[in-house]
Structure formats: structure tokens, C-alpha cells
Amino acid sequence: MPTNTSKDTAPADLYRHGLRLLLDKDITGWVDLWDDEGVFEFPFAPAGWPKRLEGKAAVGDYMRGYPDHIDLHDFPSVEIHRTTAAETIVVEMRGVGRLVETGGPFDMTYIAVVTFRNGLITHYRDYWNPLAVQDPASDFTRKS
Template identity: 30%
Template sequence: MAATPTAREVFERHMFAAGAMDPALYAEDVVIETPFAAPGRPRCWEGREAFMSFVQGEGVSLPALTRRDVRIHESADPEVIVVEYELGGTIPGTDQETWAPFIGVLRVREGKVAHWREYQDPIVMAMATGRLPALLSSLGGAPAQA
């Protein structure tokens, strides 16, 4: 009988794997939060079905991203870790590379993600995904361009 994966193992094996959006990775009652989400973007999903519906319906279309400087911090609670990392890649339609820092708090229950709270810079992420004009427009800045 295999041991239940720890929070660190779930993060290392799955969260950065190509199949990170695999529904089997998440508990049925998972809560996923992005407190610093850009205006008009969801800040919380409650339940695997709600999150998967967003991921599949909205089509979380990100360019190929590379991870670097991953640091995992254990907590007093064995189900919880805090992670720091950078995601980067080439901005769509350009040769410009950009990197964005992230901090995440991960709680794993019975080997599945039960709670994920991710803090990211919405401006850098909008730049990296080609959504900066739409973000600026939503803030009353430059008009969105197609």
C-alpha cells in the first residue's frame, strides 16, 4: 500500500507537471484563491467542478512557461507548505522574455489539493499572456486592442 503523498510531494510531482489541470489532482471540495487577481478576473473558486469549468471553459491559455528559483517552505502543519517561484516565458508575438514572482500556500488532504492560495503580479501576468491592453482598458487606461 503506497503512502499518501505529502504536500511537498504533491507540489513537486503535480503542480508543475504538464497535467497540473488534471481534475484528479484536486479534492472535490477544493478552494482555489487568487487574492491579487486582475479586475474582472475571478478571485476564488469553490469546488473542483467550478475550477475545472473555469479552466476548460475560459481556456486558461498560457504560453509555455518555465519555472525557476523554486523554494518550498515547510510549515508547522504537515498538510501545508508555502512555495515561492518565478514563472517566465516569451511574451506572445514578441521576442521579449518576462518573469513573474509567485507565492503560493498549498494545503493537501489525503494526497489531493484541498486549498491553493496563489499571489501573483497581475500586470506582469497580463503582459506575459498578451492581455495587458485588456487589463489597462479595464482600469480606464489605454483602449483594448484586438
């Protein structure tokens, strides 16, 4: 799937394409999947960590250094569930790789609720556990 996605592409296909971009470390391509006014939320973020990013520019700023902190190798498990709202999906997945700073393992289970409109992400609630990243030297997720 090209970086420019069609507004007619199914949300599940757009999401899978986004995962491929993350594995390819194409953060710019991943951010291009976002609507200019898209909202990225982290409901389980602890104090001092961002709970909400508003707008594509804020998402881009947050994700810019991702590959410098987390080297994703695979998403060995991805289950995408449709909802009664055609543009919203619920994703259960697991990402594995390594923490760049320490070389330690990265193994994270996620649940995401993602809404697309006109082929772009408009709302993404990311239910992941930032405390599971046992790399105190890394400040990636603490950026606000």
C-alpha cells in the first residue's frame, strides 16, 4: 500500500499498513496516516507523561524519536475487531523488539481503539503499560 492512502481503504487495512511503516521505521509515513486534527490518547499514562496529543504536528513531534528508543522487530500477534461504528476498530496486539539504549528486550501488549475518517486517523486511544518499559535511561515516553 502506498504512503498516500485512499479514503476508501478499510480501517483494518490502514492500520496494518501503519504497523508496517513502524517496523520499517518510517515515522514520517506513519504520521502521514493522521488527520491534521487527530487526537492520540494514552489513558494509562502515569504522572509526568503525556495523556493526550492534539493534532498531527504534536503526534509527529512525539513519534519523531521513536526508533532511537525502541527498535521494533515484529508484531507477532495482531487481532483487529470491527465495531458497530464502521470507521472504528479495536486492536489487540503484541510488539516485540529491543530498547535501543540498553539493548534490553521490548515486549509489549497493546489494546488500541482507533477511528479513521476519509482514510486518516482521527482518534487513537493507546492502552499500553508504560511502566512495562524497564529502561529508566530512556525518556521517549516521558516527552510531553
